[in-house]
Amino acid sequence: MGRIFLVIFGSLLVAFAYNFFLIPHHILSSGLSGIAIMLGIITPLNTGLLNLLLNLPLLILGILKLGKKFIFLTILSVVTLSISLYIVPIKQISTEPLLSSLFGGVLTGVGAGLIFRAAGSSGGFDIVAMLLAKKRDFPLGTLITLMNAVVVIISGFVFTWDAALYTLVAIYATGKVIDTVHTKHIKLTLMIITNKGDELKQILLENLYRGITVMDGEGAYSGEKRKVLMTVITRYELTDVKNLISKTDPNAFVNITVTTEVIGSFHRS
Template identity: 30%
Template sequence: MIKPIKIQKERQDMKNLKLIKPYHIIGVAVGALFSATAIKIFVQQGNLVPSGVAGLTSLFVMEANRLLGINLSFSLLYFVINALLLSLVYKHLGVKFLTLSFLHVTLTSIFVDLLPSVIATQDMILIAVFGGLINGIGSSIALRMNGSAGGTDFIAIYYSMVKNKPMWDLIMFFNISMLVYYGWQYNWTLALYSILYQIVSTKIIETYHNRYKLSSIHIITEHPENVSDDLLKVVRHGITKFDGIGMYKKQDKTMLYMVANAFEVELIVKSIKQSDPCAFIEIASVQRIEGNYRQRPLD
């Protein structure tokens, strides 16, 4: 029984790999270029500690030099730590997601070595704010391409899938704790600027990454069966039907209600309009849900 399941999973993985299109690769490459720019031009110039694995790697390199007199390779250690985190979650996350994420990690390492050292500004506040902004954009692009920036993103997204809520604030607190240690051992001023960098980067990701944001959708239609059937072909969320009367023309109407992820909304609206061009649709943000809700798995 186990072997057929394994074969089925391998076939599904191969199918998901074929879903990687040229625009995914280009998007991940662009995101990696943004991430590398943040490290090369802002982080290294300002002697800041970046977020996640990049920051952890920087600390390991500093500590190895301070305590043991050993000069570790940033790129190699960064790659190894990402590989270790990947090994913890690879059975639970989709092969397409993991492939694009690891591509982002690899390209970021390469771009950091290739990009020239450019002095953008001497103002540490501008370095922290714009460095965090550019890094957040790079990570957000990778996430939009159904990948990630790797590192702690693996853990955050795995947690989000299991708990069905974002974990970016917890990641931010981990990063701040890491920077408190950096300030204690090295330089409190640079640690505080690094915290500002972290906050900006995290908030950019939280704003533009909509996979775990939920929306409620109310649909007023005269063709509820057609609309429901077509919706269930594109998403796998429950739909509740309410009968009512349109008070302006005193005609029978039906209201359909569902909750979906924000990134699915455009697909849902398109499906509704194809089934009933005259449907009235209301979309609102959902802060929290309790009960059974199917989160679409990562490919």
């Protein structure tokens, strides 16, 4: 339920960002949603309906290539965003386009970042970026920003080049905030000292697609024998791992450090 709430709340934030900050100034967002905004401005069709129609092909791709839980949350996000764009009225909060592009981009980034943290996406190019992120270790927001250059160019030709520059500002802000909120590309090294080494190792192997190194340890003062488990995870997985450790051995000592670089086999999930 927590992930479903994050997806719905994040999608609502994105919808408000679009209808209150971006659309009134003809500023586009990233990806297919940006194209939906453009078509919604220049045609009689509603942006929410267009967003749903444009995302259908990539949702099918997501069903074929990504996990069931991921694509369920993505469908939930796309539907929630599309309905919200249809229901929420378009209202100009600020008369200043630059402020609107910044606030709209930041709010969109927060919403999209929450959706990513829930292991979903807001559809569109996000699905493509998630597929690429599985194979290459780049920040997710940067990948999405690079793929949205075409949206900026389209905005310049369809509207004005001032609008294109504001669109670029919004997309840049969105990408940076996504990287801050999502942080999946950040790696962490966990050193776990526990009395329940075999049990904890089995629990982690069953629930975490990561390699684990097990070492023998001994308390310097007590002389007590313990197991030392070491693994590298993404920042995104930390909450789940901490919950697994707490349930298995509440007395385990866990040292968590930020990892600068990983060389060798590391599954990017």
